[in-house]
Amino acid sequence: METSQQGFRRARSPERKQQRADGLLDAARQLAHAGGVRTVTLTEIANTAGVHVSAVRRYFESREEIFLRLAEEGWQEWAQALRLRLDTEASVTPFGLAAVLADSLSERPLFCDLLAHAPLSLERGVSADVVRAFKLSALAAARDIAGSITSAFPDLGPGAARDLVTTSMALAQSLWQIAHPPPTLAALYEEDDRLAHAGTEFGPALTRLLHACVLGLTAAQTGVSPTAVAHVPPG
Template sequence: MNELPPHVQRARRPEHKELRLAAIMNAALSLALEKGVRAVTLTDIAARTGINKSAVLRYVETREDIYLRLTAECWARWAADLREALEERTDGTADELATALCRTLVDQPLLCDLLAHAALHLERHVSADAVLAYKLAALAALDDMAKTAARFQPVLDEAATRELISTVSLIAGALWQISTPPEALARLYAEEPRLAHAIVDFVPRLTSTARTVAAGLAARTG
């Protein structure tokens, strides 16, 4: 049977368990920002937290459960950041909305990384209850953002703004993975002229695409 290291006491009281879970989540977050979600293992998270892997699994289902929870938290933060960025204005344009969506998303590199992993990997290695909790949290954030965005500008209604936000998140997830390749690939792209097209500048590409989608939705609505 695996034992906790001597310097780590088992969390028994509810508040101690909450602190231990927070430590696990913070360790996973910092590691993902340092080297990317794909490269982080449960062993890495346990080592950063200061407990062994079996102890981590008393608080979460899997490594993917940790990152799915973080994805839900990031969605909620994106919604809050968008509210703050739009400053309760009601005279904005669809183009300004697209730019604000990208700016607030880019401020969350962890979410940019997690967006692609959520559907491809994270949701497939957790329980149905964990997926449901994540989906409901993400949908709540999306609804919040759609209401905020619809108030900001008079052209796109909530359904259209929801479509814009969803599309931006999908594109961002793919573009982030392309624009942040592993070191070996980045070096290859830089050294091989025939692969120059593989070098993607994330922020301008995402913003340009989001503005194009917003313009299309505005034209369709009009």
């Protein structure tokens, strides 16, 4: 490696370059876990990884590409975790399916945070090639998740399972932001009882809403009333 005037060592071999790229991803992951994706700057990522900020673009186009890479990892990990979880379930009820989906997302706070930022800002700060690669990877993971859902709960066909994945993603990205407000809003919710409803609990709220979604999709698919579909009541 070569050392710059600022004291940062430039990676030369493919192995060292990959290590440096992995280090930047790890730094972004660490910082986002601590303070949320919105607060993390490219300079902070570079400093945490021990890379001069001007050298980051040897590995990634931008801060946005770094976080899209982490979002891609999140999609793949979510798909794998759901497949393993649903494969071990002997009999899946509508509420059980909703709980599995909600629990798997609750266990992935960074992924939930990234789900909100990806369409709003991350995808808009990268080249067409980068966003294409991300979207193709995310779509493949979503198809895998829909397949796992259909295998575990045959009352939902492929189309309904895809709708459930889309709903899970949309609810998770919005509810996560609501349930994890910045300090100013958190203090406001604490002080004003009229706003207490805004401080929703992520996991329980997501489970309730996904349960309703599974009941509705199943009723539409089978022609059976949602009440009859609900084999196991929530709670």
